Amino acid sequence: MARIRRSVEPSIEQKREAEAAVSVVARQVKFNVAEYPVSMYVGRFANDTTDRYFVPTYQRNLAWSDEQKSQFIESLVVGLPIPFMFFYQTEDGRMEIVDGSQRMRAMRSFLREGLRLRDLVLVPELNGFSFADLPSDRRNKLEDITIRTIILDTDTDPSTRAEMFARINRMGTTANEAEIRRGSLPGPVTQLISDLAEDSRFIEMTPLTSKAVSQREREELVTRFFAYLHKNDTPEGRFPGYRDRPKKFLYDYLKEANATAEEHPHVLEDMREEFFRMLDFVQNTFVQGFRKSVTANTVPRVRFEAISIGSALALRSHPRLNLDAGLVADRMKHADFDGVVVSDGANVRSKLEGRIDLVIRMLEAA
Secondary structure (H helix, E strand, O other), rough: OOOOOOOOOHHHHHHHHHHHHHHHHHHOOOOEEEEEEHHHHOOOOOOOOOOOOOOHHHOOOOOOOOHHHHHHHHHHOOOOOOOOOEEEEOOOOOOEEEEOOOHHHHHHHHOOOOOOOOOOOOOOOOOOOOOOOOOOHHHHHHHHHHHEEEEEOOOHHHHHHHHHHHHHHHHOOOHHHEEEEEEEOOOOHHHHHHHHHOOHHHHHHOOHHHHHHOOOOOHHHHHHHHHHHHHOOOOOEOOOOOOHHHHHHHHHHHHHHHHHHHHHHHHHHHHHHHHHHHHHHHHHHHHOOOOOOOOOOOOOOOHHHHHHHHHHHHHOOOOOOOOOOOHHHHHHHHHHHHHHHHOOOOOOOOHHHHHHHHHHHHHHHO
C-alpha cells in the first residue's frame, strides 16, 4: 500500500523569514479608494499620453474593437456593475492607468470622439446612436455614473505596478458567450441545450480540448445547430437579423426559442428527436463524423455547422435518406470540402450559407 508522503513543516526561522518578506512587499502596496463620475474620467483623458490620466507604455498596444467599446457603454447605460479601475498616482500628480485603459478609451470614444454604438445585445435599439443622439437627460445620467477606482500610492514601485497589471489580466476570467447566454437567458431551451451538450454520444463525436470543454464549447455547438437550423427558412428570409457576427443572432434566437417552448412545451421533444436523428445520420454517413481526421482531438465550429445543419436539412426533405459513407467521402473530396470549411471569414453570412448548402448538395445528389 502506497504511503502518504508528508511535507516537512517549516521551521520557526523559516516562518519568521517568510513573515518578514510578506511585510516588506505589503509595505510597497499602499492605496486609497475613490469614486469619480464618468465625466471626470473623460475630462482628464483627452489622449493616451499627455493628459492628467495616461496609459503606460506596456499597455498602449492593447485596443478594444468598436464592438467591445459599444458593449461596455451599453453596460454603463443599463446599470450593470463595472469592475474597479486601478490607477497609480505619480510624483507629479498624474494618474497612470494600471488597469482600466480600455474602459477609459471606450468612454472617451463615445462621449468625445463620436463613436456610434454597434452590435449591442441588451438594448439593440441603441445601435447606431452616438452620444449626441441620446436625449439630454440620458446624457446627463451617463456622465454622472460613478466608477470606483483604487489609487496606488507613489511609493508603489514600478515592478509591483506591472505585476499587478499582469495578474489582473492573467487571473481574471471573462465569461464566454455560452456562459453569458446560460446565465442571462434561463429557460426550457437553454436547459435542453445544456442537457444535449452532456450526452455521452455527442461527447464522443465531438472531441475537444479540456479548455474548450470548460468554456462550454459543446453548448455553443448545440446552440448554433438549433439556431441555424430553425432560422434557415423563415417568413422573413434566411437567417433574419444575422450580421456576420453570430453573438447577437444566437442570443436573440435563444430568447425567442425559450419563449416559444414555454408556450408550447411539446417543441422540446421535437428538438431533442431531431438532434439525435442528425447524430445517427452523421455517425452512419460521414466516415470521420465531425472530425477532420480520425486522430483529430477537436471539432472546428465551421465543420460542425456545415455537417450537422446540412444533414438535418437534408433529412427534413428526405426523411429516409440513406447513403453509403464511402460515396459521401468521395463527394466531399471531389467538392474540396476541407478547403471550403475553413475558419477564415467563418462568420460571413455568404460563407455560412455556402458551407451548409454544399453539404445539402452532396447528400441530395442523384
